[in-house]
Amino acid sequence: MRRSVANRLTPYMFLAPAAVIMAIALxxxxxxxIWGSFRDWNPSQTIGEAEFVGLKNYVTLWNDPNFHESxxxxxxxxxxxxxxxxxxxxxLALLLDRDIRGMSVLRTLFILPMMIxxxxxxxxxxxxYHPTVGTFNRFLEDIGLxxxxxxxxxxxxxxxxxxxxxxxxxxxxxxxAALQSLPSSALEAARIDGATGWQxxxxxxxxxxxxxxxxxxxxxxxxxxxxxxxxxVMTQGGPGLSTEILALRISRTATEFxxxxxxxxxxxxxxxxxxxxxxxxxxFNRLQEIRAARTRxxxxxxx
Amino acid sequence: MAQSNTxxxxxxxxxxxxxxxxxxxxxxxxxxxxxxxxVDIISGSSGLVFLPTIQNYEKALxxxxxxQPDHVDFCSLKFGGAFINSLIIxxxxxxxxxxxxxxxxxxxxxxxxxxxxxxxxxxxMVRMVPxxxxxxxxxxxxxNEFCLDKDGLIGGAIREMVGGRGxxxxxGTHSGIILIYxxxxxxxxxxxxxxxxxxxxxxxxxxxxxxxxxxxxxxxKVVLPLIKPGLAAAAIFTFRIAWNEYLLAxxxxxxxxxxxxxxIVNNMSEFNVEWGVIMATGxxxxxxxxxxxxxxxxxxxxxMTAGAVKG
Numbered sequence: 001m002r003r004s005v006a007n008r009l010t011p012y013m014f015l016a017p018a019a020v021i022m023a024i025a026l027x028x029x030x031x032x033x034i035w036g037s038f039r040d041w042n043p044s045q046t047i048g049e050a051e052f053v054g055l056k057n058y059v060t061l062w063n064d065p066n067f068h069e070s071x072x073x074x075x076x077x078x079x080x081x082x083x084x085x086x087x088x089x090x091x092l093a094l095l096l097d098r099d100i101r102g103m104s105v106l107r108t109l110f111i112l113p114m115m116i117x118x119x120x121x122x123x124x125x126x127x128x129y130h131p132t133v134g135t136f137n138r139f140l141e142d143i144g145l146x147x148x149x150x151x152x153x154x155x156x157x158x159x160x161x162x163x164x165x166x167x168x169x170x171x172x173x174x175x176x177a178a179l180q181s182l183p184s185s186a187l188e189a190a191r192i193d194g195a196t197g198w199q200x201x202x203x204x205x206x207x208x209x210x211x212x213x214x215x216x217x218x219x220x221x222x223x224x225x226x227x228x229x230x231x232x233v234m235t236q237g238g239p240g241l242s243t244e245i246l247a248l249r250i251s252r253t254a255t256e257f258x259x260x261x262x263x264x265x266x267x268x269x270x271x272x273x274x275x276x277x278x279x280x281x282x283x284f285n286r287l288q289e290i291r292a293a294r295t296r297x298x299x300x301x302x303x
Numbered sequence: 304m305a306q307s308n309t310x311x312x313x314x315x316x317x318x319x320x321x322x323x324x325x326x327x328x329x330x331x332x333x334x335x336x337x338x339x340x341x342v343d344i345i346s347g348s349s350g351l352v353f354l355p356t357i358q359n360y361e362k363a364l365x366x367x368x369x370x371q372p373d374h375v376d377f378c379s380l381k382f383g384g385a386f387i388n389s390l391i392i393x394x395x396x397x398x399x400x401x402x403x404x405x406x407x408x409x410x411x412x413x414x415x416x417x418x419x420x421x422x423x424x425x426x427x428m429v430r431m432v433p434x435x436x437x438x439x440x441x442x443x444x445x446x447n448e449f450c451l452d453k454d455g456l457i458g459g460a461i462r463e464m465v466g467g468r469g470x471x472x473x474x475g476t477h478s479g480i481i482l483i484y485x486x487x488x489x490x491x492x493x494x495x496x497x498x499x500x501x502x503x504x505x506x507x508x509x510x511x512x513x514x515x516x517x518x519x520x521x522x523x524k525v526v527l528p529l530i531k532p533g534l535a536a537a538a539i540f541t542f543r544i545a546w547n548e549y550l551l552a553x554x555x556x557x558x559x560x561x562x563x564x565x566x567i568v569n570n571m572s573e574f575n576v577e578w579g580v581i582m583a584t585g586x587x588x589x590x591x592x593x594x595x596x597x598x599x600x601x602x603x604x605x606x607m608t609a610g611a612v613k614g
Contacts, residue, residue, distance in 0.1 A: 021403065022489055092322070100319075106319065113330075116592055117564055119567050132345075225433055233568060250439070274433075
């Protein structure tokens with residue numbers, strides 16, 4: 001009798017620590033933030049002392065040109081980063097999907113950039129972009145070209161390049177794994193029917209990889225909104241606001257301007273944006289799956 | 304195999320070498336520069352002709368060296384202490400996350416009282432939350448709410464022992480940073496481990512149960528040894544995040560609990576960057592992840608694909 005009660009309680013006992021920690025340190029803070037976003041709150045006050053101001057923080061942000069600029073930079077950054085990385089990563093996977101001796105060594109070297117701390121990545125690139133001692137400008141000087149003001153005029157492009165360097169391997173590894181798990185029968189059939197390499201890629205490999213590619217792009221997109229340290233170290237959001245992505249702006253609003261309420265409201269905007277993206281991608285993924293299932297069924301019927 | 308090797312043309316290998324150089328070039332550059340004097344870095348005698356020196360490392364580690372290097376007058380960079388803080392925080396949070404995440408994943412797989420879809424959904428949702436979003440509430444909570452009141456029993460006792468401003472708060476302690484790291488990493492770890500636990504044959508567990516093992520014994524003696532690869536992957540990912548994270552640590556730490564990333568960022572924001580020393584600290588911070596990558600790349604790739612493809 002007692003044993004059966006214990007058995008019934010077991011799963012809850014196994015789950016309890018995780019549930020408690022996530023409730024205390026993840027869900028409660030998120031609720032706290034939403035609550036705080038309706039208040040005029042600075043770091044020296046507790047949330048109870050802060051004055052309730054309703055939607056004021058949200059309205060202020062909505063009309064704040066700096067916030068718009070920051071949002072624009074964030075969206076631009078995320079868009080360019082994800083599209084370049086997808087194209088390059090998938091391209092490389094298609095190119096390198098063959099028996100190469102030492103492929104595992106190659107993969108090991110490729111994942112190195114994403115294991116290294118973002119702070120260190122920012123540090124390395126800040127050095128390479130340095131106007132006078134940096135690697136790139138020195139190289140340009142050596143071959144007789146004018147030097148480029150990497151972190152000045154072209155700051156956004158420079159941080160995008162750094163992010164592409166760090167995260168393309170992620171896409172590459174995942175799409176390579178997807179490629180290598182494709183059913184060989186479909187590819188063989190295409191080869192027998194005389195499909196060229198290009199046709200195989202466009203009509204067979206890419207459509208079959210699509211579900212994985214979408215999830216990969218989604219994960220990368222979500223992570224692109226989290227990038228902060230690399231940019232903080234490289235440009236500190238400058239010059240002006242040209243590289244101040246939202247995550248950076250939130251942290252500056254909270255720590256430099258000491259307006260926790262506004263920072264919380266901004267966090268909420270960012271969360272809503274991410275939620276929207278996630279849901280949209282989920283819906284798209286489902287749709288794609290349904291369509292894929294239908295084509296497969298149609299193809300089988302045709303055979 | 305041999306046939307396919309002969310078929311590749313030289314251009315293909317050229318492409319691969321360019322890719323490899325692009326991937327590890329910046330890291331190598333940092334490695335080389337960390338052994339150069341600032342004069343050499345700035346003067347631009349680019350190339351490999353320089354006298355390697357460990358002065359930068361001596362300067363960075365001056366607070367833990369057993370001897371006093373001649374060129375260091377004043378030990379401004381307390382790298383050694385920060386390194387130890389980083390190590391404590393990363394190791395403890397990794398262990399806690401693994402133990403707790405393992406148990407939760409096991410419960411979710413074996414007892415089926417909640418849909419796996421719910422978990423995968425919520426994992427993705429939590430993964431979506433950027434650390435910057437957690438900054439505001441964590442800063443507020445850790446400083447104000449998660450405190451032991453000075454009038455309370457435990458808080459009073461701690462204050463008697465350590466002193467301080469009255470309340471004893473989570474902010475500024477190792478445990479405060481560890482708590483948020485554990486919470487941040489848990490969903491991902493649970494998700495990865497689930498996909499490994501599913502593969503453990505049920506019959507093994509039942510055999511152990513027949514032999515009279517309780518649920519906890521089954522878990523620790525049968526299931527855990529079988530999912531070691533999954534544990535390794537999860538451990539590396541958790542460690543990496545805890546080791547590399549800057550933002551939340553900078554909000555929660557005080558002078559004595561600074562981690563290495565904070566130290567590096569603080570030194571980078573000065574106008575005149577001492578490139579040699581900063582590269583040495585960066586290299587020291589990068590060494591543990593590099594070692595993991597070189598020795599456990601298979602586990603990392605498994606973890607990455609398990610986390611994404613099935614997510």
